[in-house]
Amino acid sequence: MPTSARRIGVLLVNLGTPDSPETSDVRRYLNEFLTDGRVVDMPAAIRYPLFQGLVVPLRAPKSAKIYKELWTDRGSPLLFHGLDLKEKLQQVLGDGYLVAFGMRYQKPSIAGALEELRAAAVERIVVLPLFPQYASASTGSVQEKVMAIVKDWWIVPSINFISQFATEPGFIAAIVARGRAEMDKRPYDHVVLSYHGIPERHVKKGDPTNYCRFGSCCDTLTEQNQYCYRAQCFATSRLVAEGLGLKPEQYTVSFQSRLQSRLRDPWLQPYTDEVLKEFPAKGIKNVLAFSPAFVADCLETTIEVGEEFKELFEEAGGEHWQLVPSLNSEPQWVEAVADMLRRS
Numbered sequence: 001m002p003t004s005a006r007r008i009g010v011l012l013v014n015l016g017t018p019d020s021p022e023t024s025d026v027r028r029y030l031n032e033f034l035t036d037g038r039v040v041d042m043p044a045a046i047r048y049p050l051f052q053g054l055v056v057p058l059r060a061p062k063s064a065k066i067y068k069e070l071w072t073d074r075g076s077p078l079l080f081h082g083l084d085l086k087e088k089l090q091q092v093l094g095d096g097y098l099v100a101f102g103m104r105y106q107k108p109s110i111a112g113a114l115e116e117l118r119a120a121a122v123e124r125i126v127v128l129p130l131f132p133q134y135a136s137a138s139t140g141s142v143q144e145k146v147m148a149i150v151k152d153w154w155i156v157p158s159i160n161f162i163s164q165f166a167t168e169p170g171f172i173a174a175i176v177a178r179g180r181a182e183m184d185k186r187p188y189d190h191v192v193l194s195y196h197g198i199p200e201r202h203v204k205k206g207d208p209t210n211y212c213r214f215g216s217c218c219d220t221l222t223e224q225n226q227y228c229y230r231a232q233c234f235a236t237s238r239l240v241a242e243g244l245g246l247k248p249e250q251y252t253v254s255f256q257s258r259l260q261s262r263l264r265d266p267w268l269q270p271y272t273d274e275v276l277k278e279f280p281a282k283g284i285k286n287v288l289a290f291s292p293a294f295v296a297d298c299l300e301t302t303i304e305v306g307e308e309f310k311e312l313f314e315e316a317g318g319e320h321w322q323l324v325p326s327l328n329s330e331p332q333w334v335e336a337v338a339d340m341l342r343r344s
């Protein structure tokens with residue numbers, strides 16, 4: 001009996017976003033996000049009451065205000081860019097693939113996306129968390145969720161996780177092209193590559209040989225530190241800088257979006273909001289800012305880097321601060337993702 005060719009299933013996953021910028025939806029989103037033990041790695045008996053009872057109720061109204069600034073006619077940018085990427089990728093990959101999209105927190109769910117792939121009886125599944133650099137709080141959490149869902153399937157197909165793509169040539173080339181487009185418009189004194197921060201503790205928990213000292217150890221990617229988020233951020237930065245023809249003194253790597261106060265364990269440093277304030281006194285008045293931990297624009301790029309950092313920089317005497325837009329569903333990025341998937 002002839003059998004029809006079976007398709008390869010692709011699951012794209014991003015972090016998640018509230019259903020709307022209303023406080024109640026933001027609260028539900030933050031409750032799910034911040035009680036994930038890979039994000040807030042406290043014992044569950046402390047994490048749930050502390051975050052659901054205190055931190056989230058205090059944070060949700062403030063976050064909702066910012067989400068209202070971010071919201072568009074198409075809703076949350078993280079969501080619609082993900083859906084656009086899925087559609088364009090499906091067109092580029094063609095009938096041999098079935099592309100689904102899910103969010104780690106809230107909607108569309110990973111469970112629903114996996115169900116689409118299961119219903120189509122795909123031959124195998126490639127999971128691509130849309131986080132270039134591996135962190136347990138992002139990629140690891142997606143992997144855990146996918147495994148928790150498929151463990152209940154009667155037939156568990158072959159599943160391939162793409163755990164990171166920090167140095168993937170197509171990813172780097174797409175960022176460089178976005179940067180060049182901005183640099184062609186006007187001159188810049190300096191480039192900042194600002195990554196989402198994580199607690200240093202998270203890096204150490206993924207460092208079984210106790211290799212990382214948060215120093216020059218992260219300047220090269222080796223077998224020992226291949227999953228070190230800090231080393232991967234530096235590797236992405238080096239390649240982007242090389243692509244743009246920048247010398248080491250022409251760019252700064254820094255980390256943003258820290259959640260906890262600095263009284264607790266430190267997060268990766270230097271903090272972007274602190275380094276940018278020092279630029280004007282050093283004669284750096286025109287800055288081009290990249291956010292290479294994100295492949296889609298979201299709260300952390302558009303608002304934090306594009307607006308809040310710009311304001312801080314100008315208050316400190318800076319003249320021009322420009323955010324390079326994320327890769328979103330730009331054709332060059334879609335081709336790069338398709339290429340990664342075909343090779344996986």
Ligand SMILES: C=CC1=C(C)c2cc3[nH]c(cc4nc(cc5[nH]c(cc1n2)c(C)c5CCC(=O)O)C(CCC(=O)O)=C4C)c(C)c3C=C
Binds near residue numbers: 039197
């Ligand atoms: C790049 C990948 C990400 C890592 C690693 C990450 C770690 C991490 N995040 C928080 C806390 C928050 N992050 C928030 C927003 C947010 N985070 C990422 C990605 C990573 N987070 C994205 C893409 C977004 C934007 C979502 C959107 O809807 O646009 C937020 C919510 C916003 C706010 O209230 O400020 C929080 C909170 C922690 C604690 C953490 C690692 C320990």
Ligand SMILES: [Fe+2]
Binds near residue numbers: 196257
């Ligand atoms: Fe985050």
Ligand SMILES: [Fe+2]
Binds near residue numbers: 212214217219230231
């Ligand atoms: Fe290191």
